[in-house]
Amino acid sequence: MINEKLPKIWYGGDYNPEQWDADVWAEDIRMFKLAGIDVATLNVFSWALNQPDENTYNLEWLDETIDRLYQNGIYTCLATSTGAHPAWMAKRYPDILRVDAQGRKRRFGGRHNSCPNSPTYRLYAPRMAAKLAERYKDHPGVLIWHVSNEFGGYCYCDNCAAGFRTWLQDRYGTLDALNKAWNTRFWSHHFYDWEEIVPPNELSEEWGGGRTNFQGISLDYRRFMSDSLLECYKLEYDEIKKHTPHLPVTTNLMGTYPELDYFKWAKHLDVISWDNYPSLDTPVSYTAMVHDLMRGLKQGQPFMLMEQTPSQQNWQPYNSLKRPGVMRLWSYQAVARGADTVMFFQLRRSVGACEKFHGAVIEHAGHEHTRVFRECAALGKELQKLSDRILDARVQAKVAIVFDWENRWGIDLSSGPTVALDYVKEVHKYYDALFKLNIQVDMVGVEQDLSGYDIVIAPVLYMVKDGYAQKLEAFVQTGGTFLTTFFSGIVNEADLVTLGGYPGELRELLGIWAEEIDALLPEQRNQLVMKQPFKSGQQAYECGMLCDLIHLEGAEAVAEYGMDFYKGMPAVTKHAYGKGTAWYVATSPEPAFLTDLMNELCAEKGIQPVVKPTDGLEVSSRTKSGETIHFLLNHRAEPVTAELDGNAYMDMLSEQTVAGSVEVPARGVVLLASSQA
Known part of the structure; x- marks a missing residue:
């Protein structure tokens, strides 16, 4: 726990008593x-109140608040207040102010407004964290530390430029290695001195909110910025841990937020x-x-x-x-x-x-x-x-979907083949198909061990990192089912194309060769014509956006294109590899196809839901000490009847035994517990 x-x-x-008079408290x-409130998050944006100048700290108000809450049975999630710097700091130390992608120096205002490579920020933010940790290290009411708030936002100032060059030297070692990785002989970009390198913004390589001339440069700057902000978090984390090694430390993330590599960040969050x-x-x-x-x-x-x-x-x-x-x-x-x-x-x-x-x-x-x-x-x-x-309690899943922020950056920065390609949306399409089937899913990064899964799905695996193809091959060889899609296996970590034909390092595993990629206009569609319909499926489905033109190299065609000059070419394939199977979906199909495909793959592996799929009814399960609790969540505005498997369950809210079926109220919840093992 x-x-x-x-x-x-x-x-x-979140509780902000400092914004109110004492008679409200x-x-x-x-x-x-x-x-029933028992935890209050305090001090999220109180830096200016806490520190009126370089050497003065006013924390008595926080003492009184933490004590008052604890005396009334309410614990504290204690933030470090560094999510927005004070005005005096910006006036006296302008290096703390960010420079935006257009090269404009910000003034004081808003929040998330500190340059992550500012010496001033890196001095005063961890110092504030240390002051707080030392002061409250023994307070029984403090449960957890909350560093800053919703980290994010890039900067392009001179300090960031210098930091970027140092980061690049650490990553590549030599300019020769960097020039090769960035393919700098293109457009006369060869660098002879580290000082020649500047951040890729709208004054240099980028335009239009992230389009770029050099994907390698822009990709590395995103890595650098994510790392820079992470270093700021770690500076506060380290100061806190010096005084309170027994307390967990976190910061609040923002889901699929595009700017930070959360799998890398997660290694440094206790929760x-x-x-x-x-x-x-x-x-x-x-x-x-x-x-x-x-x-x-x-x-x-x-x-x-x-x-x-x-x-x-x-x-x-x-x-x-x-x-x-x-x-x-x-x-x-x-x-x-x-x-x-x-x-x-x-x-x-x-x-x-x-x-x-x-x-x-x-x-x-x-x-x-x-x-x-x-x-x-x-x-x-x-x-x-x-x-x-x-x-x-833990969620137990036999299906995993791969999500990778660097792969996402590479796709977002790509100079083709279509502006319609949205990595998160493509991942969600596969997740949604499994969601509709009430199949539990783990979302995993590329470093995750795959041995505990029966099925691994990696939509649009554009960037294949060093060693990952071999990891996937080992998973399939031992009996796993792997599925990937169009625009996969294209580049390495430097965004350089893997030569020899798409899908690059995945070619042997998938048993195919993709010769060309057709980008369809928004109004254009093609068809997937099944060689043999799925058990629960239909003969043909609509598809669009991108269509890979592929040749079989050991794989079997499951569906073919139904239109255009590549009518009859394979559009969906499967390839027996070792004891397992590797699937390739060469286009973006309609939802019905993905639901039927996921149903087929799960049935082959014996993965069955506890509750029969019903429109609008979400099912998820958590297991602890031999007991599994099934959460039935009705997102519809009218009641639905959930058809159960052959087991009896205890309704945890009504404390009644149910079997066969159970009614879930409109926008309501039913929690069903299995018998103890």
């Missing part, structure tokens, strides 16, 4: 108790935490996928839901309310997929500035007689009741 001081599912969220405590803010129209399978991704960052370890809104956001174009029951439903979705906390931003609505219309447990009305508060209080009671059996 995260911290044995509080052995339950933590329930709480007692009312906060009263309402927190009514709602993963993340902020979940779907829109009203976000597919529920997408949110489920991101929960699974956050769980996968540390190989299945339970994570923290650090932020969600109890009602609505303030920053989306259309900030819809969560309909009655949806806050509870989406909270259980997080728990079902591995969360051991349910926490909100925010506990009390701000009175001013841009977050004053962001939802909160305590609304501007200031009392408990609101729909939102009643729902939060009811959920708090349920979580208290269920915590012992859910806490630290």
Whole structure:
């Protein structure tokens, strides 16, 4: 568990008492108790309050707040306050201010506004963390450390340019190696001195929000920026651990946020935490996928839901309310997929500035007689009741989907073949097909051990890193099923094409050769014509976006293209390799094909759902001490009947035994526990 001081599912969220007068604090405590709040995240954006100048620290207000909460049974998730630097710091030390991609030096304002390679930031941020850790190292109310807040944002200043050159020297060693990796004989870019290298921004290599002339340069700058921000986190982490080695340290991630390589970051977080803010129209399978991704960052370890809104956001174009029951439903979705906390931003609505219309447990009305508060209080009671059996339970999956941030950067930076290719969307298409079948999935990185899985899916594996093809070959040789797609096996880690024909290093495993890639216009479609329909499928399906023109080199054609000059060429193949099978989907098919394909692959491996697939009904399971809890989540506005397998289960909320089927209320939740082993 995260911290044995509080052995339950933590329930709480961000709390900013410094924004309020003292007469409000007692009312906060009263309402927190009514709602079952037992953890408050403090000090997220209080740097200016805490440190009015270089040498003065005013932390008495924080002493009083932590003590007041603890005396009332509420623990603290203590942030380091470094998510936004003070105005005095920006005025006196302008090196802390970022330079944007257009080369403009920022002024003070906003947040996430510090250059990660600023000497000033790297001096004062870890110093603040050290002051806090030394001060609260023995406080019984502090559960966990929260470094900064939602790290992100690139900088292109002179300090970053110098840091980039040093980073490159460490990575490549020599200019000859760098020039080869970047293919700098293209467009007369050969570098003879490290000082000739500048950041790739809109004054040099990039334009249009990320398009680039040199993918290798831009790819390395993204690696460098992710590493630079990670170094800032680690500076604070190290200072905290000097004083409180017994307390876990985290920072809140942002799901599929594009700028940081979270698999690399995860190695330095004691527990993963993340902020979940779907829109009203976000597919529920997408949110489920991101929960699974956050769980996968540390190989299945339970994570923290650090932020969600109890009602609505303030920053989306259309900030819809969560309909009655949806806050509870989406909270259980997080728990079902591995969360051991349910926490909100925010506990009390701000009175001013841009977050004053962001939802909160305590609304501007200031009392408990609101729909939102009643729902939060009811959920708090349920979580208290269920915590012992859910806490630290693990999700068990036999299917894995590979997700890799560097592969994503490479695709995003690619100068072709189509602007329509979105890596995250393609990954989600495969996840969504399994989600509809109620098949549990682990989202894994390229370093993950694959031996525990029956099926591994790596959509659009454009970049094949050193040794990864051999890892996949070993997985299939021992009986695994592997599937990848169009635009895979194209480049190495430097974004240099693997010569000899696509899919490069994957060619032997897949038993195919891809000669050309056709990019279809948005209105264009082709067909997948099945050689033999799947058991649950149809004869033909629609496909589009990209179509690889492939030749068989040992693989078997499962489907062929139905149109254009490459009609009759293989479009879906499978290849017997050792004891296993490698599949290739050479285009982007319609959802029905992926659902039928995933159903076929899972059936071959004997992977079956506990609950028969039903539209709008999500199913996820967690196991602990021989007991498996199945979460049935109804995302529809009317009740649905869930058809179970042949076993009997205990409904954990009603405490009734159920078998055969169970009704799940509209936007409701049913938790079914198996018998103890």
